[in-house]
Amino acid sequence: MYFEKRVLHTLRITGLLATFSVLSACGGGSSGDPGEEEVPITDITHLPAARNILPELARSEASFEGVHYSGSDACSTCHNDPDMVVSTAVKDVTRDVSIGTAWETSMMANATRDPYWHAVVAAELDNFPGLEDTINDKCIVCHAPMAHDLAEKEGLDLRLFDKVSEVDGSVIQQGLYSMTETDELFNHAMDGVSCSLCHQMDGTNLGTEASMSGGYEVVGSVTGDNDDRPAYGQYADPEVGYMRQNAGFLAQQGLHLSTSESCATCHNLNVHAVSEEGLALEGDAVFAEQAVYSEWENSDYAVGGPKEANCQSCHMPKLDEEVIIGQNAPGKRPDFAEHTFLGANTVVQDMLMNFGDELGVKPGMDFAGSIARNREFLKTAATVTLTEGGVIDNTLSFDVNIENNTGHRLPSGYHSRRVYLHVQVLDSSGEQVFESGKIRADGSIVGVSEDVDPATWEIHYQTITSETQVQVYQAITGNSDGDRTHSVLASSFYLKDNRLTPAGMDKNSIRDDNTLPDTFGVFGVAMDDDSDFNNGKDTVTYRVSVPGSDIYTVSAELRYQPISYGHLLDLWTQSETVDQVDMFRTIYDGTTLRDEVIDTSSQIMQ
Template identity: 25%
Template sequence: MSRGKRQKNRFVSALAAVVLAALVPAAAIAGPLTDKGTQPGLNHPIEASGDCSLCHGNFDAQLHVEPWTTWAGSMMAQAGRDPLFWAALDVANNDAPGAGDFCLRCHTPRGWLAERSEPPLGSEDGCGMLGRIDEPDNDFDGINCHLCHRMMINPSPPAGEQNVYTENGQYWIDDGDCGGQFEPCRHGPYDYLGAGESPPPHAWVYSAYHEDSLICGNCHNVTSPLETLIDGGIDTGIPFPIERTFREWESSSYSALGPGFVTCQNCHMPDAQDDPVYASSFLSNNRTGDMPLHYFVGGNAWIPDVLRQEYPNLGLSSELTATRNLALDLLQNDTATVDLAILEPATAGQPMDVEVTVTNLSGHKLPTGYGEGRRMWINVQAQDGNSQLIWESGAYDAATGVLTHDSQAKIYLVEQGIWNYNGTNECDAADALDRPMFHFVLGNCIAIDNRIPPLGFTGGNDPQIMPVNHSYPETFPGSGELVNYDVTPYAVPIPPGVVPPVTVTATLHYQTTSKDYIDFLFNEAIENSFADDCIERSAGFPGMTRAEVLKGMWEAYGRSAPVDVAADVVAAATDLDGDGFAPPADCNDGDDQIFPGAPELCDNADNDCDSQIDEGNPGGGSSCGTGQQGVCAQGTEQCISGGIQCVANNSPATEQCNGLDDDCDGQTDENNPGGGGSCSTGIPGACSDGTLQCNSGVLQCIPDSPGSAEICDGIDNDCDGGVDEGNPGGGAGCNTGQLGVCASGVQQCTGGALVCTQQNNPSPEACNGADDDCDGTVDENNPGGGASCSTGLQGVCSDGTALCSGGNLICEPDTTGSAEVCDGLDNDCDGTVDEDNPGGGTACSTGQLGVCDAGTEVCQAGAFVCEPTTAAGNEVCGNGLDDDCDGAVDEEEDCALCDPADTYSLPTQTSRLIIKLIATPARDKVVAKGAFVMPDSSASTPDTEDVTLLIADEAGEFFSATIPATNFLPKSGGKKYDYKDSTRPYEFGGLRQG
C-alpha cells in the first residue's frame, strides 16, 4: 500500500496529531520580511540532493522515472540556477535593500536556512551561497529532496503563528529527532502498511500533506511584504498579490471535492503507469499507478535548455532535455485549445470578420505564476491561394524578439505597476520613456490582468485575482463563475484581386521571457551601475552584471523562443466578385449577378446557383399571339435556350365538341364531332330516345320524336313523366246501372281505356233527400232525428225534438206558447219573463215609516212584492212629511243642514265608482246623513258638469266643495247617488248650483 493519495482531500490540521511530539521546529527569527515559518539556524541542516540519488536515482536505465532522476532536471531543482532569477534579484535589492532575502528563501532554501542570505554569514544578493552555480549538490540546487520531504504541518506552532502557510515560502521544516533516530523524519505519501511492503532504511513518517495542494501554496502564492494593493487610487489595505497561482486553483472547480477534483500534484506530478515501477533501488514495493513522477513540469521549456548548454558540469543533459520536452508536451497538449471561426466569406477589398476562441485547460489562470516577462498571445495570419501572407496580427520577429503590438493584437499577461509613478494618477506599468517596468517588490497596483480564468473560476470579485481592464462573462447570469475561454474578434482586410482561397491561421504562443523584460533588467543594471555577478562558475566569475549574463544567454539561445501552444486553420470562402457569396456556394465568383438566391434570368446561365439553368421560366409567362388559327393562336412567352419565344399553349388536335377550333383549321366543331350515336334524352315517355348532336360546343341528346297531346292509350304521349295523366278522353258523366247515389258515374281512363267509374259507394242513410244506402228508398227511418234540440225560440217554446223533413233535420217544439203569468217563466215565448207586472198593480203597505209605507204590488222573480211608492230621501224642512223614513217629521237636526231659501236644479252628471272630495284643511270630520236623489225631471244621460256641495262640519260651520261630475256613483234601482272620500264617507245635506 498504501498511500493517503487515494483520499483526494484537503489535509486537515487534525492529521498533524500523527506527527511525533518530539518533532519540534526551530523558532529563530531571521528578519522582518521572512519571520513566519521555520527560520534559519537548523539543528539538522538540509542535506545535499546527491545523497538521495544513491537510492532514488539512476537505477532504472530503461524507464528513467526514478524520483531523483525526474526531479534533477526540473525547474524546482534549478530554481537557484535560473539566470533570470538572479538578474531580477539585483533589481529587487536595488528597489528595497535587503529584499533579496525574501526571494532567496524559495529559490535557495538550503542556503537560506543555513543563514547564508544575510550577514554575517552571507548577503541578500546570494553571494554567500556555497558552491559553484554550474556544479551540483550545493546551495544552488533550489528546492531539493531533503527540504521538500522535511516540510510539514506544524502541530504546535509558536504563539501568534499558523500551523500551515500558503504563501511566501513560509514552510515549516521538521528539525527534531524522528523517534529517537537522531535525524528528522522524511515525510512522504506512503505508510508502508500494505502486505509485503518494506519501509525505507531512514527515518520516515507518513504525510498526507505531501498529497495536498497546500504544500504547493508555500511558494506559489507570493505576497509583497512591503506594499499594499491600490485599486483606482484607493489603498485597499490588502498586501499586494504578486503571484497567486495557488489561489487561482483554489477559486477553480478543480479544488472542489467531487468528480472534477484535481490537485496540483495530479497535473504536475502524474503517477507513473509503467509496471513495475519503484521509488528506490531496493526494487521493493511496486508503485505502478501510485508513484508521483517528480518532473514538476510547468511551462518553462527555455531555461532548462539554456542550463543544459551553459552548465555542462552539472551532468544533467538528459534530465534537462526531458524537462524541456515535458514542458513542450504540457504546453501543446494540455494547456489550451484554439478555435477559429470565419463569420463571412472573404470579399476582395473588404474586411472579413473572424473570431478566435482560446479555452484554458489548466487549473489556474493562463498564463500564471511569475508575471514579469511571461506572456501568451494570438498570432493570426491570412494567406492567399499562393500561400502569400496578406495580413497578420500579433507578428513576432524571431530574429529580434520583438512582438508587434498592432491595433488588433491580443496579448494575455498581467502588468503590475506603481501607482502614480509618472504623476498620471494611474497605475503606471511603464516609465516616463514608455519603457515597460517590472519592479517586483515595489508593485502596488495592477494595470491589466486579462489572463484567461480556469474552469469554474469564482474569483471574479476577489481583488487579489480578479480580471483587471478586461471582462469575462459569467457562465450564465448569476452563476458567480466566469467562463474559462476568451473570444477575440478580428477584421481581416482582404486586398483587391486576392487569389483564392484565403486561409486563416490562428496560433496561441507562449513565451517565458520577453524582450521587454530582458531590456528592462539590462537597463536597470546599466543605469544603476549594478555590480558584476559575484557567483562563481567552474571557469571563474563572469565579469559582468547578472542582467548582462542573462541577455547574452537570451540572445544566444533563441531569445526564449515562443512555443506554439495550439492552433486552428480555416480556409475562408473567397468572394471575388463582391456579391456577398463565395465558392463553392457562389457558382460563378467572377460575376456579381450570379450568387445563391440571385434572381434567375433568361440567359442560359445558372444565376441563382441551384444547379439549374433558366428554371422557373425567367422573363416569361406573359400571354402572346402565335399567328396560327383556333386553339393554336394563343401562346405564352417561354425562356428557351436563353431567349424568350412565344409558344402555343395548344397543338393541333382532333376536333372535339367544345366550341373551339381544336385542329386549328379555322372551323369550329365541324362534322358533328362526337355526335351521331343513340342516346337517352333524359326526357320521359315517347321523348326518351334520341341522337347525339354537337350544338354550340356541347353534345346534346336530341329526341327522335317530339311529344304530343296525351290520349288514353297507356303511353306518356306528352313526355312529362306521367301516363294518361289528366284523364284524357274521360270526365263525362255516365250511369253505372245501380240504385240511388250509386247510379251516378264518370268516364275514367284506366289502363289505357275509358271506364264508367261509380262516384259514390253505399253509405248509411242520411237526412239529405238522397238514397244513400242505394236501396231505392230516400230518408227512411228518420235518419239523424229523434234527439232533443233547441228550437231557437224563447221561454217555454225553446225545447224540441229533431225531425228529418224534406231532406233536412228540423227542431219541432215540444210545447206551444200561452198568456204570461207571474211565475218566473216566459209563458208567451217573447223573451221576457213576467213582463207588464202580470197580476200586479194592487196597492199595498210596505211596513216602513214615513213616506216609505205606501206601495204597490210588483211581480218580482215569479212572486208579488210590495214596492214603496216613494223612496227615503233627505228630510225636507217644513213639508210635514217623514221624508227620510226615520219615523220623525221635519226633525231639527236634519233641518239645520237645509237651506229652504235656495232652490236648485241638478244637471245631469257622469257616474263613477268612487267620488273623492278634498277636505278643507283642519276639517277632519263631517256630519253626514241622507242621500242625494236626482229629481225625476233631470236628464238621465250623464254630462260633464261639476256640482258644488255645501257640507256642515262637526262644529256646525259650513264649507263647500266641488264634486267633479266624474265622481258620482249611481246606486242600483234609480238615480240615487253616494259620495265617498278616499279615506272616510261623506253625506251631503244640501246642494246649490255650481
C-alpha cells in the same frame, strides 16, 4: 543618497524615453487607463551597450549530509538506477523515470541557478538598496529553501550577492553567488528545491495564510535523534529501517505532500508594496505577486469541483504501471507520482543546458529530454478553435476561441510571462494577406507596444482589425504613482490582468469575495467590457481587409513566452551597472529559443 540613486535611475529611463523617435504605428499601448485609445509609442531600442560578461558560478557538492538536510545526490544513491529502479514504457519508448534523474533538470532543481532570477534580484537590490535584507529573505526563502532554513536555524548570514564596502570595495559579507562547494550554505542553496526540503515539510500549517509566501515549516526530528528526521512520502508502508539506517531519515506516510496546499507555500506569494523611493505604502498594502493556489482554489479543479485535480495531478503525473522506486525496495509500487515537476519554462532550461559551465550546472544531465516533455505538456494547457467566417465587402470576419485547460490562470505566476495569439490569413495562391502576432528572432512581437516602449502595454482586444493589434494575455503591474512598473517590490496593483482564468473562476464573483486580496482578479477591459472573457474562455473577433472574394486559409496559434521582450527592455537599462543583468543579457543573446506553441487551429474560409 538612496533617494538620489532612485532619481538617477528614473532619469536614466526617462532620458531614454525622451531621446528616441516616436513611432505612432506600433500598436495599442496605453499610458494609463488600459481602456483608452491607442497612443504614440516611444522607441527605446537604443540601450546601454552590452558588456557581454558571463557568470562563473561554482559547481556544488550535492552529496552532503548535514544536520538538517541531505543533498539530492545522497538521496539519488538509492533512488536512481535506470536498469533496476524505475523505468517504464511510454509511447513504445523505454525511458528512465528515476526520481533524481527526473527532478534534476526541472526548474525546481535549478531554482537557485536560474540566471533570470539572478538578474531580477540584482536589479531589485540596485533599485532598492535600503531594502537589502527584505529582498534577500523574500527571494531566497523559495529559490534556495534549504539554505534559508539552515541559516535561520543556525543564525547564519544569508544573502545572494556579496555585501561590499562603499569605502574601499572590500567584501563585508560573502553572498551565495561567490561561494564554492567548500561552503555549507552554498551546497544547501544550489540544490534548489530539493528532496529533503519537500519531504520534511510539516503539514500542520498548510493551507493557512501563514504557510504561504514561503511560510513552510521543517520541524525535523521530534525525538531529538537525528535519524528520526521525517521523510514523508505517498505510501502507507514505507521501508522504514532501510532508509533510517542508510540515509538517516525516518520514512513515513505524509499525505499532505500530495495536496495543493504543499505547493501553495511558495506559489501563493504576497509582497508588501513600496513606493518608487522604497518607502512602505500607507496602509501596508499587500500585492498578490502570484496566486496560483488561490486561482486553483476558486476553479472547477479544486477539491469537490467537477474537474477536481490537485497540482501534482498535472505537474507530477502518476504512472500507469507499477515501478520500483528504490534499491532494496520490497516490490513495485502502484500510482507512483513522477518527479518531473512539469512546467513551461523551456527557455531558461535551454539556457541551463547551453550555459551549464558558466552557471555551475552538473554536466551530463538530459535537459533536451526534459524540454521535450515540457513542450508536450504545454500543448495540453489550452485549446484554440476557429468559428467559421466569411467575406463581406472585402472584409473577412472570423472568431478565435480560446479555452484554458489548466487549473490556474494562463499564464500564471510571475508577471514577465505572456500568452499571445499569432493569426495568419493566406489567399488561395498561398500569399499572406494578414498577420497579427509575428515573433521576431530577438523575442519581440510585431505590433506589441511594450516591445518598443516598456512603459506601455498592449490593450485587451475584443475585436482586431489591424496587424498592429495583437491579443496578449498577461499581467501588467502599476506602482504607487499609477505608472507601469516591472519591479515586484514597486508593484501595488494591476493596470491590466487578462490572463485566462481557469474553468469555474467567475471574474464577477471573485471581485465580490472579500476574503481575497484586492489585487486578486481580472482587471482592465477584460473585466469591465468583455462579457465573453470568463470561466476559462475568451473569444476574439478578427475583421481582416482582403482583396476580394477568394478561398482563404486562416490559422491561429496560441503561444507562450516566459520572459516578455518588453520586460527585458526595461531590465536591460540596468545592464551597464548591474553585472548579473548584463550576464543574463549575454545569455539571452546567445539563446535562440524564445517561446513555445500551445495549440493551433486552421480553417478554410470564403
